[in-house]
Amino acid sequence: MADRAHDVAVLGVGMHPWGKWGRNFVEYGVAAAQDALADAGVTWADIGYVAGADTIRNGYPGFIAGATFSQALGWKGNRVSSCYAACASGAHAINIARAQILAGFCDVALVVGADTTPKGFFAPVGGDRPDDPDWLRFRLLGATNPTYFALYARRRMELYGATREDFAAVKVKNARHGLANPNARYRKEVTADEVMASPTVADPLRLLDICATSDGGAAVILSSMAFAKRHANTSGHPVRIAAVSTVTPTFPQTVIEMPNFATDSTAMTAAPELGFKDAIAAGAYEEAGIGPEDLSLAEVYDLSTALELDWYENIGLCKPGEAERLLRDGDTALGGRIPVNPSGGLACFGEAIPAQAIAQVCELTWQLRGQASGRQVEGATAGITANQGLFGHGSAVLCVR
Amino acid sequence: MTKTAIPAIEGWFTDRSDAPALIGSRCTACGTIAFPKATAFCPNPGCTNQEFVDTELSRTGTIWSFTNNCYQPPPPFVAPSEPFEPFIIAAVELAAEGIVVLGQMVRGTDIESLRAGLPVELVVDTLFEDDEHTHTVWKWKVAV
Numbered sequence: 001m002a003d004r005a006h007d008v009a010v011l012g013v014g015m016h017p018w019g020k021w022g023r024n025f026v027e028y029g030v031a032a033a034q035d036a037l038a039d040a041g042v043t044w045a046d047i048g049y050v051a052g053a054d055t056i057r058n059g060y061p062g063f064i065a066g067a068t069f070s071q072a073l074g075w076k077g078n079r080v081s082s083c084y085a086a087c088a089s090g091a092h093a094i095n096i097a098r099a100q101i102l103a104g105f106c107d108v109a110l111v112v113g114a115d116t117t118p119k120g121f122f123a124p125v126g127g128d129r130p131d132d133p134d135w136l137r138f139r140l141l142g143a144t145n146p147t148y149f150a151l152y153a154r155r156r157m158e159l160y161g162a163t164r165e166d167f168a169a170v171k172v173k174n175a176r177h178g179l180a181n182p183n184a185r186y187r188k189e190v191t192a193d194e195v196m197a198s199p200t201v202a203d204p205l206r207l208l209d210i211c212a213t214s215d216g217g218a219a220v221i222l223s224s225m226a227f228a229k230r231h232a233n234t235s236g237h238p239v240r241i242a243a244v245s246t247v248t249p250t251f252p253q254t255v256i257e258m259p260n261f262a263t264d265s266t267a268m269t270a271a272p273e274l275g276f277k278d279a280i281a282a283g284a285y286e287e288a289g290i291g292p293e294d295l296s297l298a299e300v301y302d303l304s305t306a307l308e309l310d311w312y313e314n315i316g317l318c319k320p321g322e323a324e325r326l327l328r329d330g331d332t333a334l335g336g337r338i339p340v341n342p343s344g345g346l347a348c349f350g351e352a353i354p355a356q357a358i359a360q361v362c363e364l365t366w367q368l369r370g371q372a373s374g375r376q377v378e379g380a381t382a383g384i385t386a387n388q389g390l391f392g393h394g395s396a397v398l399c400v401r
Numbered sequence: 402m403t404k405t406a407i408p409a410i411e412g413w414f415t416d417r418s419d420a421p422a423l424i425g426s427r428c429t430a431c432g433t434i435a436f437p438k439a440t441a442f443c444p445n446p447g448c449t450n451q452e453f454v455d456t457e458l459s460r461t462g463t464i465w466s467f468t469n470n471c472y473q474p475p476p477p478f479v480a481p482s483e484p485f486e487p488f489i490i491a492a493v494e495l496a497a498e499g500i501v502v503l504g505q506m507v508r509g510t511d512i513e514s515l516r517a518g519l520p521v522e523l524v525v526d527t528l529f530e531d532d533e534h535t536h537t538v539w540k541w542k543v544a545v
Contacts, residue, residue: 123475130410133437139477140409140528140538141503142470143490150468151492158466158517203469203512251446256465256492256501264444265434266499 004289008098009228009238010399011108011221012040013362018185018216018349022116025058028217028355029065029114030072036110036219041233044073047221048106051097052082053089053113053354056125062115065354069112079106086389087301088246089113090218090357091397095244097222107227113354114217121145122213124259134259134390141261146210146304148258150202153306157204160321162309166328167209168195170305171347173333178344180374183359185214186348195305209305214350218358220365239368241361242290242382243398245283249276258390277314280394281386285316288398292316295338296380297367299360301387302345312340315386315396334375342367342375360385361397368401409528409536413437415457416537421525422457423502423539429454434498458502461544462493464519465501469512479529479536491541493521507542520544 014035016028037044052065061068066080079100085092090113097109121144129135137143156162175190190208198207223231228238249257250272252264257276274282285291292315300311309323317338318326326332332340341347343363346356364383366372385397408416414423426438430450433443439453473485489506506515507526521541528538 121472121475124477128477135477136410137503138474139479141490141505142474142478142488143503144470144472144474147468147470147490151466151490154468155466155517200469200471202471205468251444252499254501256503260503262436262500262502264500267434267497268432269445 004242006102007225007240007242008101009223009225009234009240010361010365011042011223011228011231011234011238012036012038013365014039014219015183015359015362016114016217017183018214018352021215023215025055025114025116025215025217026061026068026072028215029069029112029219032114032217032219032355033069033073033110033112036221040221041231042108042221045076046108047078047110049097049100049109050078050080051093051109051111052080053093053111053358054082054084055115055354056084057118058116065113085393085395086391087351087353088357088387088389088393088395089354091244091385091387091395092246092393094220094222094241094358094361094397095246098241098244101222101224108221108223110219110221111358112217112219113358115352115354116215117213117352133261137259137261144202145258146202146205148256149210149304149307150205151256152310153204153304156306156309160324162306162324164196164204165192166309166324167205167305168192169327170302170308171195171208173327174302174341174345174347177334177342177375178348181344181348184344184348185212185350205304205306211303211346212350214352216349216352216355216359218355218362220358220361237401239365239399239401241397242400243284243287245280245287245394245396247279247283247394248392250274250279257392276392276394277310277388280388281315281384281396284384284396284398288400290382290398290400294382295384297339297342297377297383299341299343299345299363299383299385302341302347303351305347308340308345311386315384334377339377342372342377357385357387357395360387361399364399368399404530404533404535406535406537409538414525414539416525418525420460421523421539422460423523425456425458425498426453427456434500436500436502458500459495459497461520461522462495464515464517464521465492465494466517467491467506467512467515481527481529491515491521493541504539504541507540510543514543
């Protein structure tokens with residue numbers, strides 16, 4: 001595909017394997033950054049800009065991730081930013097680095113995110129904070145993240161006749177995809193019976209329907225197209241980021257979102273044409289000038305198995321209500337028409353929040369280069385990531401080669 | 402000694418025991434309703450008004466979706482009983498307001514009886530108790 005004026009190159013990618021390692025998050029980020037630098041064939045000295053994706057569960061160094069990672073790699077006076085956008089933090093950091101490159105402020109940028117996570121449910125930030133809806137939803141409702149995932153899952157069952165077996169089939173598919181992925185935390189076949197027999201967390205979702213929380217780190221090296229074309233490692237033919245969508249919902253937001261108690265009201269203003277999750281991908285397609293029919297693969301945020309089915313519709317792979325059929329027909333499995341989560345997805349990784357949206361771009365890059373050993377989508381030329389964070393932070397990154 | 406009942410949060414629902422209601426806000430300029438109440442800015446992007454009046458939301462609605470929470474949530478959730486017992490949360494659509502509101506279903510609700518579209522009504526019920534108070538909150542109950 002021809003270059004667009006706002007394309008940037010993905011020069012290199014790197015990850016620290018996901019797991020429950022219990023070490024400081026900075027170690028994972030630095031390991032991922034060093035991998036990405038080596039993959040790109042550049043050195044730390046070449047990096048003009050560092051965009052850090054923040055973690056809020058690791059104290060102050062996590063809030064200023066850009067500086068934390070810069071110091072860990074060795075202070076050298078590069079420019080820096082740190083951003084938090086919940087689960088979308090990594091994609092937002094990519095977007096910041098992209099804008100710096102496109103504005104001509106730097107040639108080569110490092111984007112990095114890493115996390116060390118606690119066991120069990122994500123809980124709100126500590127203290128007595130009755131002004132914070134994230135605190136209040138736990139206090140007044142006992143609504144955890146899986147509560148919201150379960151409401152969406154049940155809605156699919158009520159509206160479209162989805163079954164628990166469908167949800168389990170998503171896990172079975174993703175577990176198979178992740179078997180050969182060296183960065184995945186879980187590399188083991190899972191049967192539908194095992195999913196169905198796992199304890200119910202939030203009905204209809206079982207433990208194996210819901211992604212774990214993981215430690216991990218991911219990094220990408222981005223550059224201008226001009227730099228990439230004269231850089232030996234890319235052979236003049238790098239993977240390109242053709243779009244990054246970071247849209248918010250449009251009022252009135254009619255689907256209940258974490259951590260809210262209610263939707264917006266449609267009494268005085270009609271619902272927008274596109275719901276929030278539809279708008280996330282639509283923004284990327286519009287920016288890139290390509291559509292879902294051009295995709296070879298997608299990496300979507302399967303916080304739960306049922307949410308993966310929602311994404312099929314939200315990114316335009318099928319019409320609302322048709323996701324179960326797509327899954328049952330094998331269209332979204334490796335070897336199918338449009339494989340979804342060939343990396344194994346969150347089902348095999350668990351979530352390392354600030355690293356996850358970057359990891360999705362790492363996978364697209366390996367796929368588009370033909371380097372996704374054991375999980376390769378043959379002849380991949382375009383892929384999209386989709387992701388949604390708390391408080392209306394969405395993201396989609398579209399990569400082409 | 403009877404414990405005093407106090408709302409777990411001030412100003413979100415009326416404490417009339419016979420016919421309680423959630424208290425939302427209505428923008429005095431564009432009429433947009435919000436729950437929890439808007440106080441400083443209107444959620445409508447086309448409206449710059451900063452004045453709102455309280456408005457009681459419909460006491461009845463229909464189920465949009467629901468779930469049974471089988472694991473104890475982390476703090477600041479306070480379990481009303483030991484050992485922990487699963488509880489149902491429903492998302493309920495209020496037609497007049499065009500809004501979906503979350504709430505726990507009252508204890509004893511049979512999850513197998515629930516489905517999208519089922520009518521429910523608002524009640525005020527115990528969220529948890531401490532040594533001095535019964536902390537109350539709004540909940541949904543299948544309408545009879």
